[in-house]
Amino acid sequence: DDRGYARTVACGAGHALVRVSPLANENVLELRVRGAAPGALFSLSSTARRMFDLAADPGRIVPALEHDPLLAPLVRSHPGLRIPGVWDPFECAVRAVLGQQVTVAAGRTFAERVIERTGQAVSTGEPELTHLFPSPATLALADLDGLGLTSARIGTLRALAGAVMDGLDLS
Numbered sequence: 001d002d003r004g005y006a007r008t009v010a011c012g013a014g015h016a017l018v019r020v021s022p023l024a025n026e027n028v029l030e031l032r033v034r035g036a037a038p039g040a041l042f043s044l045s046s047t048a049r050r051m052f053d054l055a056a057d058p059g060r061i062v063p064a065l066e067h068d069p070l071l072a073p074l075v076r077s078h079p080g081l082r083i084p085g086v087w088d089p090f091e092c093a094v095r096a097v098l099g100q101q102v103t104v105a106a107g108r109t110f111a112e113r114v115i116e117r118t119g120q121a122v123s124t125g126e127p128e129l130t131h132l133f134p135s136p137a138t139l140a141l142a143d144l145d146g147l148g149l150t151s152a153r154i155g156t157l158r159a160l161a162g163a164v165m166d167g168l169d170l171s
Contacts, residue, residue: 004029007087008122008129009044011036015122015132020048027080029054035124053082089170090160091133097156098149110149114157118142136161 004021016036020029031048033041049055058080065071074081086092098110108116118138119131134142140161144154164170 006126006129008124008132009036009087010120010132010135011040011044015120015124016040016044017124017126017129018044018048020052047087051085051087053085056082088133090136090164093160093170094133094139094157097153097160110147110153113147114139114142114144114149117144117147136164140165 004019006017006019009016009018014035017034019032021032022028023030029048029052031045033044036044062075062079065075094114095111098114100109100111115131115133118134120134121131122129124130140158144157149157
């Protein structure tokens, strides 16, 4: 949202709330983590750095793209612009299968409905962050009937979850 990126994450035996926000008038992102054990902070910060592509060097990117007829104007008008990554590759794959379709009656995306049904409920103090994203094992066995998903989408989700459980590396 306009405050930044926020999410819940499974963290050890519990969960954490992660928020990444731009600092006003600075080219800086602030990472705030609540509920994580100190030993989890390095992993969480590494994931945030990867997601926001903070290791990219604009000084090397601009010269590589400034002569491209399509990209040069964009590089000049938005120096340092990056394409955000994903927090979790499995979650990204699930969301790609589900799409962003919203039903008029429910007013919720398929992903929101799947997460509410299958994700672990957590208390964060933030009304929009109420569940953890389901694990592959949870999603593989979940009852997804009645959510408006086609049988083909349900089958694809089960196959994806099973493949990840069998060792498919999505990173």
